[in-house]
Amino acid sequence: xxxxTGRRLLQTIPVFFGATFLIYFMVFALPGDPIAALxxxxxxxxxxxxxxxxxxxxxxxxxxQYLLYVGGLFQGDFGTTYSGRPVIDVxxxxxxxxxxxxxxxLAFEAIAGILVGLIAGLRKGKWFDTSAxxxxxxxxxxxxxxxxxxxxxxxxxxxxxxxxxxxxxxPWSELILPALVLASVSFAYIVRLTRASVGENLNADFVRTAxxxxxxxxxxxxxxxxxxxxxxxxxxxxxxxxxxxxxxxVTEGIFNINGVGGTVYRAxxxxxxxxxxSFVAVMVIIFVMANLLVDLLxxxxxxxxxxxx
Amino acid sequence: MPSNNMGPRTxxxxxxxxxxxxxxxxxxxDKLDESVKARSTWADxxxxxxxxxxxxxxxxxxxxxxxxxxxxxxxxxxxxxFCELKFSNQGPQAGHPLGFTRQGCDVYARIxxxxxxxxxxxxxxxxxxAVFGGIVGALAGFYGGVFDAIVSRVGDIFFAIPTxxxxxxxxxxxxxxxxxxxxxxxxxFAWPQIARIMRGAVLTAxxxxxxxxxxxxxVTKFKILVRHVIPNAIAPVIAVATVSLGIFIVAEAxxxxxxxxxxxxxxxxxxxxxxxxxxLRTEPQVLLFPSAALSITVLSFLMLGDVVSDALxxxxxxxx
Numbered sequence: 001x002x003x004x005t006g007r008r009l010l011q012t013i014p015v016f017f018g019a020t021f022l023i024y025f026m027v028f029a030l031p032g033d034p035i036a037a038l039x040x041x042x043x044x045x046x047x048x049x050x051x052x053x054x055x056x057x058x059x060x061x062x063x064x065q066y067l068l069y070v071g072g073l074f075q076g077d078f079g080t081t082y083s084g085r086p087v088i089d090v091x092x093x094x095x096x097x098x099x100x101x102x103x104x105x106l107a108f109e110a111i112a113g114i115l116v117g118l119i120a121g122l123r124k125g126k127w128f129d130t131s132a133x134x135x136x137x138x139x140x141x142x143x144x145x146x147x148x149x150x151x152x153x154x155x156x157x158x159x160x161x162x163x164x165x166x167x168x169x170x171p172w173s174e175l176i177l178p179a180l181v182l183a184s185v186s187f188a189y190i191v192r193l194t195r196a197s198v199g200e201n202l203n204a205d206f207v208r209t210a211x212x213x214x215x216x217x218x219x220x221x222x223x224x225x226x227x228x229x230x231x232x233x234x235x236x237x238x239x240x241x242x243x244x245x246x247x248x249x250v251t252e253g254i255f256n257i258n259g260v261g262g263t264v265y266r267a268x269x270x271x272x273x274x275x276x277x278s279f280v281a282v283m284v285i286i287f288v289m290a291n292l293l294v295d296l297l298x299x300x301x302x303x304x305x306x307x308x309x
Numbered sequence: 310m311p312s313n314n315m316g317p318r319t320x321x322x323x324x325x326x327x328x329x330x331x332x333x334x335x336x337x338x339d340k341l342d343e344s345v346k347a348r349s350t351w352a353d354x355x356x357x358x359x360x361x362x363x364x365x366x367x368x369x370x371x372x373x374x375x376x377x378x379x380x381x382x383x384x385x386x387x388x389x390x391f392c393e394l395k396f397s398n399q400g401p402q403a404g405h406p407l408g409f410t411r412q413g414c415d416v417y418a419r420i421x422x423x424x425x426x427x428x429x430x431x432x433x434x435x436x437x438x439a440v441f442g443g444i445v446g447a448l449a450g451f452y453g454g455v456f457d458a459i460v461s462r463v464g465d466i467f468f469a470i471p472t473x474x475x476x477x478x479x480x481x482x483x484x485x486x487x488x489x490x491x492x493x494x495x496x497x498f499a500w501p502q503i504a505r506i507m508r509g510a511v512l513t514a515x516x517x518x519x520x521x522x523x524x525x526x527x528v529t530k531f532k533i534l535v536r537h538v539i540p541n542a543i544a545p546v547i548a549v550a551t552v553s554l555g556i557f558i559v560a561e562a563x564x565x566x567x568x569x570x571x572x573x574x575x576x577x578x579x580x581x582x583x584x585x586x587x588x589l590r591t592e593p594q595v596l597l598f599p600s601a602a603l604s605i606t607v608l609s610f611l612m613l614g615d616v617v618s619d620a621l622x623x624x625x626x627x628x629x
Contacts, residue, residue, distance in 0.1 A: 014466070015469050018463075018469070022470065022475075023470070026475075026478055027478060137608055137612065138608070140607070141555065141559070141607035143566070145562075145563065145582070146582060149596060245471060245474055246473040265567065268478075268481045268567070269568065280470075283471075283474060284470055284474075287469060287470075288469050291469075
């Protein structure tokens with residue numbers, strides 16, 4: 001296990017550098033002059049552009065800019081926005097909100113998704129299973145922003161159960177509706193994954209053995225079927241962190257939440273490149289770390305993986 | 310237990326019963342029915358698919374959608390760009406079953422003409438991902454070595470960036486926004502998934518007996534790859550690619566909604582849904598109808614992908 005953990009940690013290093021380089025490259029090496037864009041139609045006083053360019057190291061070769069940037073990352077310096085505010089300040093404000101939103105969404109999709117998927121898998125072909133399948137396909141095929149609009153209209157405006165926009169402090173209670181919207185697609189995937197996995201495990205030899213030993217159905221299902229069925233679901237939760245981030249951009253845009261997604265959305269519209277790069281870089285780091293964690297968890301759950309080459 | 314009783318049917322000179330030849334015609338029992346054709350994976354898969362109603366429903370829907378995307382003028386008597394403000398936000402009426410947008414454009418016509426952009430992005434991105442990811446994954450799995458190492462590590466890097474997140478960043482700086490660039494950008498971040506699946510399937514196929522037999526017969530490596538390994542490894546790629554076509558259409562709509570996908574001048578479901586947001590509370594049909602069109606399209610590809618992957622799954626086949 002230790003050997004496996006060490007190797008997986010080492011593999012993460014090139015992925016981290018590669019991914020941040022890619023994002024940095026996309027934003028800064030492509031055409032477009034962000035400093036000129038700051039001034040619009042009226043050109044600034046001569047020399048000003050050069051000073052700002054030097055301040056943001058835009059006059060250095062691209063690779064030097066990148067190395068300076070990564071060096072800063074390791075010292076906790078995430079750059080400054082073009083309006084002069086340190087990006088880390090913006091992050092400190094935005095991340096707790098999105099963390100709450102993501103936790104609510106993860107909790108909902110994991111609990112409800114596994115429960116519905118388990119029942120559907122145990123009753124394959126019955127009405128509950130069929131309707132769970134249909135609902136999950138519908139949730140996947142309707143874009144998150146449409147679900148968000150409709151939820152906002154129905155629960156926010158017509159029924160008045162929730163606020164249509166979330167206040168600045170974004171307390172837990174106001175985040176419930178956005179979290180349900182955010183979780184909807186992932187919920188559908190977890191239902192399908194759990195259902196398929198449960199269906200497969202029900203036919204496995206170890207389940208027949210357990211039943212033949214005279215264990216109660218309840219024990220067979222919870223200990224033998226469910227536990228083994230959760231392995232692919234746990235893997236999915238790692239990948240899902242990436243989907244939640246994209247979903248957060250849409251959901252926070254709709255419900256006007258001042259979290260990570262909302263900040264990235266506004267930064268993209270305003271062309272605030274340092275903010276976009278830093279936020280997306282941190283998102284990618286979280287995604288890589290989540291996948292690393294899931295891989296290790298996976299190895300702990302399934303001993304075969306540790307010893308495989 | 311020694312027994313002298315050899316039974317009534319033992320004949321003279323026989324220590325034990327030997328059935329006469331005419332009683333057990335070996336060629337009858339072991340005979341191969343040569344009139345039956347050998348069944349390939351594909352024939353089996355087709356047999357299983359055509360028995361499922363889901364296959365026919367989704368295929369017919371996809372056919373209709375492709376026709377609408379290719380020849381929109383056949384399906385709508387009105388031009389989607391002919392808009393009159395006097396019709397602004399009016400509900401359904403004779404000849405205009407789905408009502409009008411805020412600008413007074415016919416919603417039905419816009420849905421019909423908007424299909425093209427969404428379908429183009431979906432098909433193009435899927436083709437790019439399947440061809441590039443498929444080839445790269447197959448070569449990496451088959452030849453291994455340095456190429457495999459490079460492809461796998463580069464794939465890891467692109468895999469570390471969620472597809473739509475990477476697409477948002479790249480699209481926001483690209484000077485050209487069109488169906489082709491959206492498809493290209495989505496494919497750029499989505500290819501590692503297909504490459505990984507293909508690589509895994511090729512690794513399995515590479516170690517099979519028929520490949521060993523081909524090597525023994527002196528077939529060149531490249532020919533083995535093209536003739537034997539790829540046809541046997543491509544099934545999971547086809548199933549995943551069908552589903553991802555639907556997912557790409559949703560991704561395009563999301564990008565357009567965020568304002569970094571297709572430019573507002575291009576008619577697309579994503580753009581129309583985004584614009585209809587402002588009139589949702591008073592005129593929900595302006596938002597709901599294009600959404601329904603988008604969802605039906607995506608649903609068709611998801612259902613087809615489900616049926617195809619069930620049909621091509623050897624475990625499912627064994628159960629029949």
